[in-house]
Amino acid sequence: xxxxxxxxxxxxxxxxxxxxxxxxxxxxxxxxxxxxxxxxxxxxxxxxxxxxxxxxxxxxxxxxxxxxxxxxxxxxxxxxxxxxxxxxxxxxxxxxxxxxxxxxxxxxxxxxxxxxxxxxxxxxxxxxxxxxxxxxxxxxxxxxxxxxxxxxxxxxxxxxxxxxxxxxxxxxxxxxxxxxxxxxxxxxxxxxxxxxxxxxxxxxxxxxxxxxxxxxxxxxxxxxxxxxxxxxxxxxxxxxxxxxxxxxxxxxxxxxxxxxxxxxxxxxxxxxxx
Numbered sequence: 128x129x130x131x132x133x134x135x136x137x138x139x140x141x142x143x144x145x146x147x148x149x150x151x152x153x154x155x156x157x158x159x160x161x162x163x164x165x166x167x168x169x170x171x172x173x174x175x176x177x178x179x180x181x182x183x184x185x186x187x188x189x190x191x192x193x194x195x196x197x198x199x200x201x202x203x204x205x206x207x208x209x210x211x212x213x214x215x216x217x218x219x220x221x222x223x224x225x226x227x228x229x230x231x232x233x234x235x236x237x238x239x240x241x242x243x244x245x246x247x248x249x250x251x252x253x254x255x256x257x258x259x260x261x262x263x264x265x266x267x268x269x270x271x272x273x274x275x276x277x278x279x280x281x282x283x284x285x286x287x288x289x290x291x292x293x294x295x296x297x298x299x300x301x302x303x304x305x306x307x308x309x310x311x312x313x314x315x316x317x318x319x320x321x322x323x324x325x326x327x328x329x330x331x332x333x334x335x336x337x338x339x340x341x342x343x344x345x346x347x348x349x350x351x352x353x354x355x356x357x358x359x360x361x362x363x364x365x366x367x368x369x370x371x372x373x374x375x376x377x378x379x380x381x382x383x384x385x386x387x388x389x390x391x392x393x394x395x396x397x398x399x400x401x
Contacts, residue, residue, distance in 0.1 A: 129386030130159035132186060133205065133317065133340065133368020135375075138162075138170035140259040142373030145173035148382065149181050155383050159184035159392055161368070163205055166192055166219040166226075167256035168212050186395070190317060191215070191307065192222055193300035201322045202300040205340065205366070208399035209312030218298055218306060225295040227258040233291040237263060237284060243270040260285055260293075261375045277377045300327070304334050313399055315366050318343045320350045328357060337398060338364030342385045344378070345370075364394050 134148050135141035143151070145162045152160035160183065162174035171187045178185030188207040195202050209215065238245060243266060251262040251269075263284075264276045273280040284291040298306075307314045315338035319325055328339070341354040358365045369384040 128156055128158035129367075129383070129388060130161070130184070130186070130392050131157055131369050131371065131383050131385070132159075132161040132163070132188070132207070132366045132387050132392075133190070133343065133385075134160060134162050134371040134382065135164055135190075135373075136162050136170040136174070137254050138167055138173070138256050139164035140255075140257075140261045140372060140375055142375050144254075145170045146177040146181075148371070149174050149177040149183060149185060151382050153181050153183045155381070157183070157383050157386070158389055159186055160382075161186035161188045161207065163188040163190045163207075163368075165190050165257065166222045168215075168219075169256045184392075186392070187212075189215075189219065191219070191303050192297050193303045194297035195300050195324065195327050198323075198326055200324060201297065202324050202327070203317040203322070204300065204303055204307065205315040205317045205368075206307045206310070207313040207315065207395055209307065209310040210399075211310045212312070214310035215306055215312070218303065222297060223257040229293045229295045230258050230260065230263070233293055234263070237291050240284075240290065241267055241270065241272045241280075243267075243272075276375055300331070301334055304331065304336065308335055311399075313337045313364070313395055315340055315364065317368075318345060318370065319354065320347070321345055332361050332363070336363065338366055338395070340368060341365045342367035343370055344380055344384055346385075364398065365391050366395070 136145045162170040164170040168189050174185045191204045193202040248266040251265045252258050317340045367385040367387045371382050
């Protein structure tokens with residue numbers, strides 16, 4: 128049975144708890160699952176404990192938000208099975224705090240456009256290790272201003288010319304890659320086509336990239352083919368994942384929509400053991 132190695136819980140910007148994701152993974156027949164919340168291992172900690180009770184293999188991980196400053200693009204690196212995750216904690220905490228502070232600065236403008244108590248917004252972020260646009264959108268839904276997370280209101284606020292568009296500095300992708308390896312973790316490039324990261328794959332490989340997410344919902348057939356060829360050529364691990372967020376997805380996606388073969392999961396574990 129295959130594994131889904133890219134899922135998000137309420138500990139970042141998903142809508143299911145880590146335990147619920149693990150239970151769902153078991154129910155739909157997956158052999159393993161990874162809760163890879165943005166810039167925190169909190170969800171992974173809970174998922175591993177739930178996996179022991181429920182009886183399913185849970186791959187410890189997180190999705191690290193980075194930036195390619197040479198090309199001006201976001202990059203996401205999935206970090207799996209770090210032996211010393213505490214090495215990454217200062218960087219992850221800093222990213223989460225910058226995200227929080229940036230959104231807090233534009234929140235008064237949002238509440239001016241869509242009047243509601245700020246407590247309604249903060250209540251949506253309870254239990255999360257961070258503060259996300261999705262939390263604001265759920266408050267707007269409950270207040271009756273919209274009926275969807277990623278609709279016209281989201282575009283009006285956070286789109287390219289949005290009235291509450293935010294930006295902050297992410298860690299440099301190569302510094303993050305180095306830190307992941309310092310923590311003795313496995314570094315996998317997440318959804319390369321989403322942020323147009325093909326240009327830096329050769330340099331990432333030179334700097335020790337361990338794998339590439341070859342199959343994900345927004346990947347085209349040509350992406351899967353090209354990324355698989357790259358992995359075969361350089362001996363990289365081929366992972367796949369749904370990038371599951373529960374109802375916080377533009378298009379509804381079932382857990383297990385994109386899955387990693389058991390043989391690749393074993394490669395991931397063996398590399399971590401080394």
